[in-house]
Structure formats: C-alpha cells, structure tokens
Amino acid sequence: MVTFAERLCEALEKRNMRAADLARLSKTPESVISQYKKGMYQPKQKRTEQFAKILDVSVSWLMGADVPMENQSTATIKFNYPDVSDDYIEFPVIGEVAAGFDKIAVEEWTEDKIKIHPDYLKGKSREDYFVLRVKGDSMYPLYLENDKVLVRRQNSVDYNGQIAVVIYGDDCGTIKKVEYRNDCIMLVPINPQVKPEKISDVEAEKLQVLGVPQLLVREIEE
Numbered sequence: 001m002v003t004f005a006e007r008l009c010e011a012l013e014k015r016n017m018r019a020a021d022l023a024r025l026s027k028t029p030e031s032v033i034s035q036y037k038k039g040m041y042q043p044k045q046k047r048t049e050q051f052a053k054i055l056d057v058s059v060s061w062l063m064g065a066d067v068p069m070e071n072q073s074t075a076t077i078k079f080n081y082p083d084v085s086d087d088y089i090e091f092p093v094i095g096e097v098a099a100g101f102d103k104i105a106v107e108e109w110t111e112d113k114i115k116i117h118p119d120y121l122k123g124k125s126r127e128d129y130f131v132l133r134v135k136g137d138s139m140y141p142l143y144l145e146n147d148k149v150l151v152r153r154q155n156s157v158d159y160n161g162q163i164a165v166v167i168y169g170d171d172c173g174t175i176k177k178v179e180y181r182n183d184c185i186m187l188v189p190i191n192p193q194v195k196p197e198k199i200s201d202v203e204a205e206k207l208q209v210l211g212v213p214q215l216l217v218r219e220i221e222e
Helices: 004-014 019-026 030-037 045-055 201-206
Strands: 089-098 113-116 129-135 148-153 163-168 172-180 184-188 197-200 208-217
Touching: 004 030, 004 045, 019 030, 019 045, 089 148, 089 172, 129 208, 172 208, 184 201, 197 201
Parallel strands: 089 129
Antiparallel strands: 089 113, 129 148, 148 208, 163 172, 163 208, 172 184, 184 197
C-alpha cells in the first residue's frame, strides 16, 4: 500500500506547494512536516483532514487508499431522499461498537435516541434493526468516533468482505470488513494505519455476526 509520506510528497508536488507553505497554512512546524514527508511519523486524524483540505485532495487518498486523488464535489452527487413526512420511528442507541479491537461488547442505553424514516427500513419491521454508537478510528474515514449506525439484524454477511458488526473472542465486539479465508476469518479495518485481526481455529467457530450497517447518522460539528 502507498504510504502517507509518498502521498503527501505527491500532493505537494501536484499543488506546486512547498513544505513551508503547508506548514504556514496548517500552523504546523516545518520540521514536523519534514518528518511526515520522510515517513518518520504519521499525523493524527484531525491533522490529516486539515492537510487534505489545504491540499484539496481526498482524505482516503492521502492516507494511502486506492481511490481518486481529487475531492468529489457534492454538487455532482445525487441523493435519493424519502418523501418528506412527519412519520419517524424512534430507536434507542443501545450501546457502543468498537471500531478497534479487544473491546468488550456492552449493551447499555444512556437514553440517547435517534429518529429514522421508515423508508430506510426497506419494508422490514423495527425489530429487525438496532442502533449502536461507533467508538475508535479503525474504520476511518467511513465511520468516525460517535457516529450512530442503524444495523440490520442477521447472523451472516451477504458477501465475503462485507462490513458487519460481530462478536468474537471473549465477548469482544467490533465493526469490520469480514473476510473468510481458507484457514481463518480476517477482521479488516478501513484505516490503513490499523492492522487486521486474524481469527482462527476454535475462535473462528465462535465468531458471531450480529448484523450489517444500513444507515449512518452523523452529527456535524461547526
């Protein structure tokens, strides 16, 4: 996989910018930018997003993912909205699901709720879904800390590599791409800075799929 350092150098070259320019615009010491370019360190999520905005590139591309470099204009995106209606179904946020590993799955309602339009249930009943809050950054940039996810209950994935909420090991819960291999199951993050988890032998047999994400609800901070 292409490294952050390689992508940062490429972006600076294509934008005809110097490290000093990026340092000035991002208020980051030029010595730190130099360390990023050499691959000595990688910035945290907030700084990565800041760099991507200044360089006008995709965050995922900057992190090394095999995606287009350019930001996709929201003006070209077509959204399929449900009919405007006052009829919504209220779901409690019943707990947290780790975007990392080795976190015990805990169902604990803190009185947090969200309202979902019935169209998003795709003809299924309310009981076929539940809502969790995401913790951690291993699924960044698709899922962010404190995102709420509407999950459709099912005990298997629809295809190899699908993102799902699973229980594994000693009651650990996570949201990951589930990849079935010949001798194991791989729980694969989207964030290239996080290593996948290999589940094999008896532990693979105990892994449970709880459901697959159907809708992401994110609060935008101004």
